Amino acid sequence: MYLDYNLLEKCYKCGACYDLCPSCLNLPGYDPRKVIGDILADNYEHWLNSESIWQCLECHHCLEICYQHYGFENAMTALRTLASKRGLTPQQVKRGWDMFVRTGKLGEPQSSARKRLGLPQAAESGKDSFLKLFKIYQDSKGVKT
Amino acid sequence: MKDFAVFWGCTIQARFPFLEVSTRLVFERFGLPYRDIDGFTCCPEKSLVNNIDHGLWELTAARNIAMVEEMGLNLVSPCTGCVSNLATVNKELCHDEAKKGAVNSMLKEVGLEVGGHAALHHLVPFFHDEVGINAVRSRVVIPMKGMRVAIHYGCHMIRPSHSLNNDDPLEPVKFDRLVEALGCESVKHRTKMMCCGQGLDRVDQHENALHMARIKLRELSSLDIDAMVLCCPSCYLQFDNNQFLMEKDGEKFGIPILYFTELLGLAVGYGAEELGLMNHRVGVAPFLEKWERIGGEGSEVGGLESELEDIGVFGL
Numbered sequence: 409m410y411l412d413y414n415l416l417e418k419c420y421k422c423g424a425c426y427d428l429c430p431s432c433l434n435l436p437g438y439d440p441r442k443v444i445g446d447i448l449a450d451n452y453e454h455w456l457n458s459e460s461i462w463q464c465l466e467c468h469h470c471l472e473i474c475y476q477h478y479g480f481e482n483a484m485t486a487l488r489t490l491a492s493k494r495g496l497t498p499q500q501v502k503r504g505w506d507m508f509v510r511t512g513k514l515g516e517p518q519s520s521a522r523k524r525l526g527l528p529q530a531a532e533s534g535k536d537s538f539l540k541l542f543k544i545y546q547d548s549k550g551v552k553t
Numbered sequence: 554m555k556d557f558a559v560f561w562g563c564t565i566q567a568r569f570p571f572l573e574v575s576t577r578l579v580f581e582r583f584g585l586p587y588r589d590i591d592g593f594t595c596c597p598e599k600s601l602v603n604n605i606d607h608g609l610w611e612l613t614a615a616r617n618i619a620m621v622e623e624m625g626l627n628l629v630s631p632c633t634g635c636v637s638n639l640a641t642v643n644k645e646l647c648h649d650e651a652k653k654g655a656v657n658s659m660l661k662e663v664g665l666e667v668g669g670h671a672a673l674h675h676l677v678p679f680f681h682d683e684v685g686i687n688a689v690r691s692r693v694v695i696p697m698k699g700m701r702v703a704i705h706y707g708c709h710m711i712r713p714s715h716s717l718n719n720d721d722p723l724e725p726v727k728f729d730r731l732v733e734a735l736g737c738e739s740v741k742h743r744t745k746m747m748c749c750g751q752g753l754d755r756v757d758q759h760e761n762a763l764h765m766a767r768i769k770l771r772e773l774s775s776l777d778i779d780a781m782v783l784c785c786p787s788c789y790l791q792f793d794n795n796q797f798l799m800e801k802d803g804e805k806f807g808i809p810i811l812y813f814t815e816l817l818g819l820a821v822g823y824g825a826e827e828l829g830l831m832n833h834r835v836g837v838a839p840f841l842e843k844w845e846r847i848g849g850e851g852s853e854v855g856g857l858e859s860e861l862e863d864i865g866v867f868g869l
Contacts, residue, residue, distance in 0.1 A: 434768060468712035472722040473723065501601055504598070504755070508595055518566075534594045545612055
């Protein structure tokens with residue numbers, strides 16, 4: 409993943425998506441161009457600990473309206489990834505991630521509820537194959553487990 | 554029609570299994586060749602996994618897609634997030650041979666290979682494009698004429714368009730056409746394309762999530778709407794569960810939330826109980842009562858159409 413600074417520069421000056429972005433329209437203080445300005449000025453550190461970078465809903469409206477088909481969600485994703493590396497992830501994201509890397513899922517079918525609803529037994533999860541693949545992936549990146 | 558695997562996703566199976574009930578029932582009613590296959594994992598969810606590890610996000614999605622390909626199937630999902638994630642990775646791999654090679658070198662270790670050629674459908678555009686409007690219309694038992702519904706597309710049913718390519722990403726029409734084929738009026742409203750905002754609940758911003766839900770629900774309360782119709786478990790959580798929580802705290806909206814498969818199920822003759830509608834947190838009784846009251850009034854299918862139907866023009 410990388411950021412295209414030429415596109416970011418244009419993005420910083422444009423703002424056409426502000427009329428469609430649900431967070432720009434409805435969450436006071438959410439202002440992605442401020443964030444992008446700081447990325448361009450190499451002064452983004454203080455955003456890593458902010459609520460703002462998690463307020464991008466990844467709805468892709470900015471991408472679709474953008475004449476570059478770019479969208480500032482790219483910048484937000486980059487900052488969220490960096491924030492996660494520094495352990496600044498919101499609690500629920502952390503919980504979700506932990507469950508995902510442990511089970512390959514974010515929740516399991518509930519057999520008692522299924523029985524009550526007359527649903528057939530749920531198909532088997534791919535947990536074992538996923539965990540094997542996850543290990544291969546970590547090894548390829550040199551992650552110690 | 555090619556057989557397809559149903560990708561239920563984590564949320565529907567873990568939290569809203571009754572949505573699986575209505576989905577299975579409508580698949581049965583339309584005689585669709587659906588299959589349950591072993592071995593899927595989370596799609597995986599973008600905001601949780603992609604924000605932390607893009608490579609693992611791609612690899613996990615590629616594994617799910619490869620399983621479908623290996624069985625020679627297509628894929629249909631009643632979850633917008635799942636389809637959008639799978640389709641986005643699928644497209645990324647199709648446009649980047651080097652990346653596809655790297656992914657496949659790892660998938661090989663678990664006996665899989667991704668090619669990128671399976672069709673990955675969201676259930677709503679799938680019904681529009683593959684089952685067809687006329688097949689849907691011809692199976693309606695009690696038309697919904699007179700019922701005023703607000704359609705909530707849900708962002709990831711149609712976006713990003715470079716991956717899904719199934720409708721106009723800013724002014725979509727297919728969901729509207731399907732609901733209109735059942736006889737409903739799809740009521741125009743200002744917040745129709747607004748994101749539900751449920752993502753905020755997943756990043757510890759519950760009050761902001763409620764704020765977003767409230768904006769749409771308030772508009773709908775002012776419009777004499779019988780139900781909001783959607784087809785995404787995350788949007789469903791936002792508008793059913795969070796509406797319920799706000800009503801418990803004294804706010805009043807009273808907007809029944811119907812999954813597309815439930816609305817379709819009702820129209821093709823299944824009962825509300827059979828479809829699992831009593832599992833909703835916001836009651837759907839007002840919708841059902843009005844529908845029963847006006848049930849099919851003045852909604853005779855047009856003469857020309859029924860004549861054409863009699864001679865089998867519409868097929869299926």
